[in-house]
Amino acid sequence: xxxxxxxxxxxxxxxxxxxxxxxxxxxxxxxxxxxxxxxxxxxxxxxxxxxxxxxxxxxxxxxxxxxxxxxxxxxxxxxxxxxxxxxxxxxxxxxxxxxxxxxxxxxx
Amino acid sequence: xxxxxxxxxxxxxxxxxxxxxxxxxxxxxxxxxxxxxxxxxxxxxxxxxxxxxxxxxxxxxxxxxxxxxxxxxxxxxxxxxxxxxxxxxxxxxxxxxxxxxxxxxxxxxxxxxxxxxxxxxx
Numbered sequence: 405x406x407x408x409x410x411x412x413x414x415x416x417x418x419x420x421x422x423x424x425x426x427x428x429x430x431x432x433x434x435x436x437x438x439x440x441x442x443x444x445x446x447x448x449x450x451x452x453x454x455x456x457x458x459x460x461x462x463x464x465x466x467x468x469x470x471x472x473x474x475x476x477x478x479x480x481x482x483x484x485x486x487x488x489x490x491x492x493x494x495x496x497x498x499x500x501x502x503x504x505x506x507x508x509x510x511x512x
Numbered sequence: 513x514x515x516x517x518x519x520x521x522x523x524x525x526x527x528x529x530x531x532x533x534x535x536x537x538x539x540x541x542x543x544x545x546x547x548x549x550x551x552x553x554x555x556x557x558x559x560x561x562x563x564x565x566x567x568x569x570x571x572x573x574x575x576x577x578x579x580x581x582x583x584x585x586x587x588x589x590x591x592x593x594x595x596x597x598x599x600x601x602x603x604x605x606x607x608x609x610x611x612x613x614x615x616x617x618x619x620x621x622x623x624x625x626x627x628x629x630x631x632x633x634x
Contacts, residue, residue, distance in 0.1 A: 501559035
């Protein structure tokens, strides 16, 4: 089955740029989606189809995808961005949704 | 306003059964694929199952296949998850989640419920 690999944690100072990666075999050829989850809350879709943002998601959130790595970029990081972030893809070979293990973003 | 409200969670013994429900409102339920996603305590998200808008197509994660059954009642705007032969590793918060666009199958999830906790323990 398809495997997505995320770093367990990323730390960044306020105002800096956070980059959260999601590794997968040839992930650059498929759609990647990203979710933000704060403690005690349900996940929220922040990026879909690699780089689209749902309404209400700040422009500071962006996504990119290339070869074997997809990246969620958060510019001008704020304290409120501190959360767990998950990447997601649809594995058409198995007809399964696959989530990455999640990355905890800490704002220093 | 789109709302998804799960219910039916609780404590169940290993080998037991439980049926989760998800009441949907604020959108045309029958044209959206719906999913169940779970999160074990302190762990990440794990997709469980998806069902098409009319209920004719379903898929399951390997870990729950043959034990769990997803279904829906479009007349009642409700989604269900029948869970049998429960194991300790099924302990998790279970979320229902809606696909982003109608008539699609492999869309991400734009609305999630608040989740219902299932605890499998003797």
